[in-house]
Amino acid sequence: MEFVKNVIDTGVVDTGRVAGLSRQIITEMNSIAEFGNVLFSFDDLENMVFKTGEPGRKVNPVLQLSAKEALRAALRDNQDKKLVINSAYRTVAQQHILYQLHLKGIVGKAAKPGLSPHEDGLALDVDNYPDWIRILERYGWQYLGDDLPNDPWHFSFDGGRGDIGNIGVKAFQRLWNKHNSDDQIEVDGDFGGETAKRMNKSPSDGFPLFRLLKLTTPLLEGEDVRVVQEALVEAGFLDAGKVNKFYDTETVEAVEAFQKDKGLVVDGKVGPNTRRILLA
Numbered sequence: 356m357e358f359v360k361n362v363i364d365t366g367v368v369d370t371g372r373v374a375g376l377s378r379q380i381i382t383e384m385n386s387i388a389e390f391g392n393v394l395f396s397f398d399d400l401e402n403m404v405f406k407t408g409e410p411g412r413k414v415n416p417v418l419q420l421s422a423k424e425a426l427r428a429a430l431r432d433n434q435d436k437k438l439v440i441n442s443a444y445r446t447v448a449q450q451h452i453l454y455q456l457h458l459k460g461i462v463g464k465a466a467k468p469g470l471s472p473h474e475d476g477l478a479l480d481v482d483n484y485p486d487w488i489r490i491l492e493r494y495g496w497q498y499l500g501d502d503l504p505n506d507p508w509h510f511s512f513d514g515g516r517g518d519i520g521n522i523g524v525k526a527f528q529r530l531w532n533k534h535n536s537d538d539q540i541e542v543d544g545d546f547g548g549e550t551a552k553r554m555n556k557s558p559s560d561g562f563p564l565f566r567l568l569k570l571t572t573p574l575l576e577g578e579d580v581r582v583v584q585e586a587l588v589e590a591g592f593l594d595a596g597k598v599n600k601f602y603d604t605e606t607v608e609a610v611e612a613f614q615k616d617k618g619l620v621v622d623g624k625v626g627p628n629t630r631r632i633l634l635a
């Protein structure tokens with residue numbers, strides 16, 4: 356498995372390598388109840404192309420809603436021109452990589468994770484910016500490229516909820532905690548050393564959708580355990596009365612019996628193979 360640290364160690368600037376992790380961070384940002392939906396996909400807008408090919412790898416096509424709606428209006432009213440987008444939203448994982456490469460002298464200038472304007476969903480880098488400066492400025496998108504020698508195509512939308520960099524950091528901290536029950540970190544929206552350490556250890560394709568179920572102290576508990584227990588009941592390896600959402604010794608024994616029966620490695624753990632066959 357490739358981790359964020361491995362991506363940094365290549366010394367190559369390719370934030371698309373953490374596209375999977377980035378998608379999970381964006382989804383998590385939109386699922387923090389106190390903030391509501393913060394980022395909206397804009398790849399449904401017409402009259403616009405992504406320079407780097409399909410969005411989703413190098414470019415995260417999301418913006419805050421007011422920024423998206425202003426862009427929609429600008430594109431709708433100027434259909435004789437095509438907007439070519441270099442970059443839009445950057446997740447805290449991508450900014451972490453850029454910042455680390457900056458510390459190594461590979462990237463000229465980079466904000467600390469959580470602090471880049473590209474992490475707010477209010478920034479767009481437009482490849483053919485000379486054609487769009489006057490237009491976009493009429494719709495609330497300020498051209499800032501004059502002041503940014505490394506970023507001559509940079510536009511910033513004035514509005515929305517402003518800086519949401521801390522929400523991105525919180526989303527990552529929550530995501531880490533969800534997938535690392537034995538290594539919980541503080542969810543404070545501040546990208547400090549402890550958070551950076553976990554970012555380095557995060558899989559670049561994103562966290563596996565299912566956690567590995569195994570015997571632990573305290574016992575793993577959750578809906579995922581219940582689903583496995585019910586499948587074991589269905590398959591005749593566990594008593595219905597033992598379904599309790601805890602991955603306990605009875606469940607381990609039932610899993611071992613199931614694995615033996617199916618010719619799987621008998622380890623009493625539910626990983627991808629056992630899960631696929633058990634829940635098929």
Ligand SMILES: [Zn+2]
Pocket residue numbers: 442473478479480506508509510
């Ligand atoms: Zn920019």
